[in-house]
Amino acid sequence: MDFTEDQLLRYSRHIILPEVGGKGQTKIANAKVVIVGAGGLGCPVGYYLTAAGVGTIALIDNDTVEMSNLQRQIAHSMNTIGMPKVESAQKTFNALNPDVNIVPLKIRISKDNIMELFKDYDIVVDGSDNFPTRYLVNDACVMLGKPLVSGAILRFEGQVTTIIPGTGPCYRCLFEEPPPPGLVPSCQEAGVLGVLPGVIGGLQATEVLKLILGKGEALSGELLIYNALKTTFRKVKVPKNPSCPVCGENPIITELIDYNEGYCTTQ
């Protein structure tokens, strides 16, 4: 790729890294990433991937911006309250880097549309806030063979893992089924420290860039757990489960499932 003078200036700190260079920056420019959720996690992930010059970033979210989002969802602002989150984030990201093609998808993801939504993208980022979506995204990525960078946050704790279907374990190898509705509180019920998604989203964006560049070691087969109160990072090994219901040797889940029953997934 021939860089413009502006692009040489913008990406100079990338280009001088031996692991990136002009070739790596071209890979970043050609990458297509889809982010599920334009909230706490989706905002910093999208923000940094936009700054990095990822060619195409799709944002999927059906919600509109509310005042209560602004404590942590840094792509939105007072000026965009009431606006669809995907459009609010698009405005912010376009202002940061017009090279990047932001695709706003104001839609609720479901088993009927997820395959179509994901099929044109290289990497999926999960920044959703509920278990039905988390499991749906995992299953779709396993079935499509797409790498998934999954993040989750609650109160003062967050976790990240990278799922490489076929090679490493998937989310169901770790937790076969979603917890029963009501067992795990949502951020709405339990709260979340506003900066926490910045840490976890930053880690997710890093994983995405490593996958695009083909450098370093993906956070596959491990769950990284961050505790903000203790300032600790813990890595827990997650083995691939041969009898995993979706990615095991004899999968029993061969069709996508919407687990919406009983879950409160609207704000």
Next chain:
Amino acid sequence: MEEIIPDKSINIKGLVCPYTFVKAKLAVESMEVGQTLEILLDYEEASRSIPKSMEDHGQKVLKVEKINDTDWILQIKKEKD
């Protein structure tokens, strides 16, 4: 001493760090292993930092020469893709 005919030459006079190295690095990336790049520059710091960075990246520095009051010529042989 034997003169080496460069395979590619770039003039980065007027540029300062880190763009001096960005331009030099992109030029090296576009070349084949074994080829030589010649760089003309007038930013003194880059006459030291480019050779050092090129060596860090696995390339070989063949020449660093001040050719007049303001300009330097560097020759870099690409040894690593």
